[in-house]
Amino acid sequence: xxxxxxxxxxxxxxxxTEREKIIGQHIGYRYDVNLVPDMDRCTPFLTKYMKIxxxxxxxxxxxxxxGYEEGRPAVxxxxxxxxxxxxxxxxxxxxxxxxxxxxxELLVKFQMATGxxxxxxxxxxxxxx
Amino acid sequence: xxxVTTSHDMGLHEEQLAGRTQQMYFSATAEENFTxxxxxxxxxxxxxxxxxxxxxxxxxxxxxxxxxxxxxxSITVLNPRAKHSLGVGILNRLNxxxxxxxxxxGCGLIDGPNVHITGRVGWSCAExxxxxxxxxxxxxGSLFGAAIRGGDLVCRGQAGARVGIDQxxxxxxxxxxxxxxxxxxxxxxxxxxxxxxxxxxGDSMYDGTIYVAGKIASLGVDCVExxxxxxxxxxxxxxxxxxxxxAPNGIDSMxxxxxxxxxxxxxxxxxxxxxxxx
Numbered sequence: 161x162x163x164x165x166x167x168x169x170x171x172x173x174x175x176x177t178e179r180e181k182i183i184g185q186h187i188g189y190r191y192d193v194n195l196v197p198d199m200d201r202c203t204p205f206l207t208k209y210m211k212i213x214x215x216x217x218x219x220x221x222x223x224x225x226x227g228y229e230e231g232r233p234a235v236x237x238x239x240x241x242x243x244x245x246x247x248x249x250x251x252x253x254x255x256x257x258x259x260x261x262x263x264x265e266l267l268v269k270f271q272m273a274t275g276x277x278x279x280x281x282x283x284x285x286x287x288x289x
Numbered sequence: 290x291x292x293v294t295t296s297h298d299m300g301l302h303e304e305q306l307a308g309r310t311q312q313m314y315f316s317a318t319a320e321e322n323f324t325x326x327x328x329x330x331x332x333x334x335x336x337x338x339x340x341x342x343x344x345x346x347x348x349x350x351x352x353x354x355x356x357x358x359x360x361x362x363s364i365t366v367l368n369p370r371a372k373h374s375l376g377v378g379i380l381n382r383l384n385x386x387x388x389x390x391x392x393x394x395g396c397g398l399i400d401g402p403n404v405h406i407t408g409r410v411g412w413s414c415a416e417x418x419x420x421x422x423x424x425x426x427x428x429x430g431s432l433f434g435a436a437i438r439g440g441d442l443v444c445r446g447q448a449g450a451r452v453g454i455d456q457x458x459x460x461x462x463x464x465x466x467x468x469x470x471x472x473x474x475x476x477x478x479x480x481x482x483x484x485x486x487x488x489x490x491g492d493s494m495y496d497g498t499i500y501v502a503g504k505i506a507s508l509g510v511d512c513v514e515x516x517x518x519x520x521x522x523x524x525x526x527x528x529x530x531x532x533x534x535x536a537p538n539g540i541d542s543m544x545x546x547x548x549x550x551x552x553x554x555x556x557x558x559x560x561x562x563x564x565x566x567x
Contacts, residue, residue: 163424166552170329187553188550189496192521193477193496193497193533194477194496194497194498194547195520196479196498196520196521196524198520198523205321208323208406209323210325212323212399213382213421214333214382214384214403215325215403215422216528217441217528219421219422219439219440219441219530220419220420220421220438220439220440220458220459221421222439222458222459222460222479223438223439223458223459223477223478238419238438268323269321269322270320271325272323272324272325272326274326275344278325278327279326279327280299280301281301282327283295283299284295284296284299284301285295285296288485
């Protein structure tokens with residue numbers, strides 16, 4: 161994964177190897193799931209979030225990365241089991257570490273918003289109020 | 290509380306699902322919220338404690354919930370007496386301390402709290418944990434952190450077999466040795482073992498990273514050693530310092546293990562299946 165261009169999955173569909181061409185789809189993730197975060201690149205928003213939660217590092221956000229789905233930058237939201245597209249007006253940095261930090265920040269904002277789908281799903285299906 | 294008809298009344302069954310991607314856009318300028326809309330407003334400075342010796346499992350868990358509802362952000366449970374399923378399903382920021390040991394399935398399915406357990410834990414502690422921290426001062430049973438998805442899970446002592454089985458994220462740290470089949474079917478996340486590892490470490494792991502400081506009895510299928518990078522070392526240093534732990538022979542001597550990806554062959558079957566169908 162590391163030898164690929166940072167925009168590899170934005171410029172193409174990731175169907176590169178013979179095996180992938182046979183089955184017509186990319187095999188594996190479209191980002192390096194094992195990339196550990198560089199805390200020096202943490203954003204002020206994430207620092208504030210960590211402080212409020214009582215954490216000294218990114219905690220669960222260590223596993224959040226900017227991915228690339230259907231040719232667009234996106235972040236996977238485990239609470240809705242789906243990809244959420246990054247707004248087009250956000251400039252993407254030229255490295256995965258900074259992109260990951262943007263994805264983490266946006267995911268927290270999305271998950272904690274009152275308009276998140278989980279709010280309605282809880283109203284509809286929650287067992288304990 | 291939701292009912293059978295609530296979801297229909299809300300129109301949740303009218304939308305037709307199509308495609309894999311949910312085309313939702315962030316409102317990046319939205320008001321900043323740092324906790325779930327449904328979470329309780331708690332203050333870490335507002336503390337409470339109660340004696341669980343004569344309470345049932347349900348009563349203890351309900352008591353914790355009631356204290357959160359009333360704004361308590363730091364809760365201490367005295368005399369948990371190794372009861373099972375304590376501290377489960379907490380989806381809130383909270384400092385929770387158990388003065389004693391927990392039985393099976395302690396602190397499962399949590400999303401956010403910082404839990405401190407002064408004693409030991411039984412099987413499957415913090416299974417399916419989503420976020421937060423769980424620190425155990427003594428030993429842990431088998432299946433420690435089974436299917437964990439996020440957060441930090443720390444055992445300062447030894448842990449049993451199948452630590453982090455089916456791990457899907459998060460970081461598991463064990464201060465001493467771990468048993469056989471640790472990291473079995475690991476899918477992602479990180480595991481840091483500061484002692485020895487038993488047989489078949491990382492067997493059938495699909496992805497994720499295992500760092501080991503001690504001796505490894507044997508590696509499982511498709512678990513291979515890879516280069517420990519400077520970023521790995523920086524990460525390990527930061528993570529271990531958080532919990533005042535250290536590798537016995539230094540971080541530089543630790544071994545990094547990842548998936549050899551030789552088991553990534555299920556896609557090979559797809560063309561065959563398509564031909565059979567066609």
